[in-house]
Amino acid sequence: MAAFVVRRVVIGAITLLIVTALAYVLMNMAPGGPAAIISMTSTAAQRAALEKLYALNQPLPIRYAAWLWQAVHGSLGTSYDFQEPVLTVIGQRLPNTAILAGVALVASILFGVPLGTWAAVSRGRWLDQLISSATMLGLSIPDFWMGIVLVIVFSVTLRWLPASGMTSSQGGGGGGLGPHLVLPALVLTLAFMPNIVRFTRSSMLEVLHLDYIRTAHAKGAAGRRVLYVHALRNALIPVVSMIGLLFAALISGSAIVESVFAWPGIGRLAVQATSDRDYPMIMGVTVVLGAIVIATNIIVDVLYGVLDPRIRYE
């Protein structure tokens, strides 16, 4: 077990290293180099000065090595936009994304697992067809458009909920975090939950075919008990591993939802950094998000073995 965890962590670290190298090389392939982007009208001398300031005149491998050396020592450089350490800015934004993505993840599991289970149990009947069709529709609606439509309905027409931001500065009623969180969290949940419903359904269908379920029925166990105690417990194991794999998709979705609702999270930060060509920030966001996704997957893998004793770690 300990050996397995160590091995997964080592592989995770190598994966993260590949991520940083890929991102670094990709960004430095920009025509004219990063300095050309800082100002289009800059003279050659100004460019040279800027290149010197940001150490852009060194060869690529040396710059990457320097970046990596700093990163290992806890610094991801200074943002061009904010003129503040990249990690400080990311640290301020990360909790906001955690709130949004966390609420959406919990809500997706809370509603998605029962829906998937119901669909599997009533396979082929109208309830299954209803849930499966709704799932398919959910997977086909762009999350940002769903956000705009909900703003039209709940903010513009009904005036029930704020359309953007995290808190309102004007004071008065409805300025708190709660009302601001409703629409973004709803959109992210509706975008993410179909994955959970779909996967729970297919996982449950697989388990329901197994011999031990028939045995449980034959022994005379009550139908509900067989379903929720015998079947669901085993069906949920692959769902847990799926959530690990889908975590990256949740973060992508969050970035878009944050942009629609002007939610000051890390995803919106990434989008802004891209528009402004804030290279250290883009690099920083990529590394931090990559590390979070990799760590989540390691935790999920370990959890998998705890939930399913049949899995043996070599």
Added chain:
Amino acid sequence: MSRASVTPPATELDVAVATPEGSGNRRLRQFLRNPIGVVAVAVLVILYLSAFFAPLIYHVSPTATNPIGSLLPPGPGHPLGTDDLGRDELARIIAGGQLSLVVGVVAMAVSVLVGTLVGLLAGYFRGGVEMVLMRIVDAWLAVPALVLILVEVTTFGDSPAVIILVIGFTYWPQVARIMHGETLSLRQREYVEASRALGSPQWRVMLRHILPHLVPSAIVSGSLAVAWSILTESALSYLGLGIQPPLASWGNMLQNAQSYVYLDPMLAILPGLFIVLTVLAFNVLGNALRDVL
């Protein structure tokens, strides 16, 4: 091969494995029996035909602006009204459709080609090749797709050709994972071992005995990849990082629409409905194909 012929009531799996290309007719007939799949195909045919042939009938320019005719409601001359710059909404929906529909298909081709190649090589050769390729796949999947795309767009710019490539090169690891798994199970089959035992060269075993069996999975993945690519292009263009104005795409039409939701909500709703319709049709088609192939 012999199993299918010795025991006449062969299961579908046996037939599919024995003659991957010979059973095309049976599969087509099976597909045609599924009304939902057929409707999806019809919807897609109509969407593609109208995107490319409507301009022959409808001659209004999608880029001509008109400052005194902005945000007009639907009426004579402008069947769907005009946007914030007075451009004809219907003409932009048509032009946007051309771009979005082509981006989806070409990006899919890129991701399916690269993904199948990588999955096939990793699964067939195992060992070091597999180790290196699948680690790259893992690294690619560890970065949220949108962030990866942002990095790529920062570097390569935002021309339509770049957007297509970037979207294709973001989705391929998903395809590679599926193809890797399939190849791993295919190479254990007896007929593959038999071919190797007979001394067939490696490339021949791969191309003749494994690749044809990957085609059904490639088609299903491809259909879902188009759906994903269209969704991604629209999100990217909505964020202002994809297809750039004055070119129209269904995504970038929504970019400004959000500022005018109070004045003209229809502007925000119409392009989205077309995205949903197209993506839904490709997702439904992918599911219907999976049931048949």
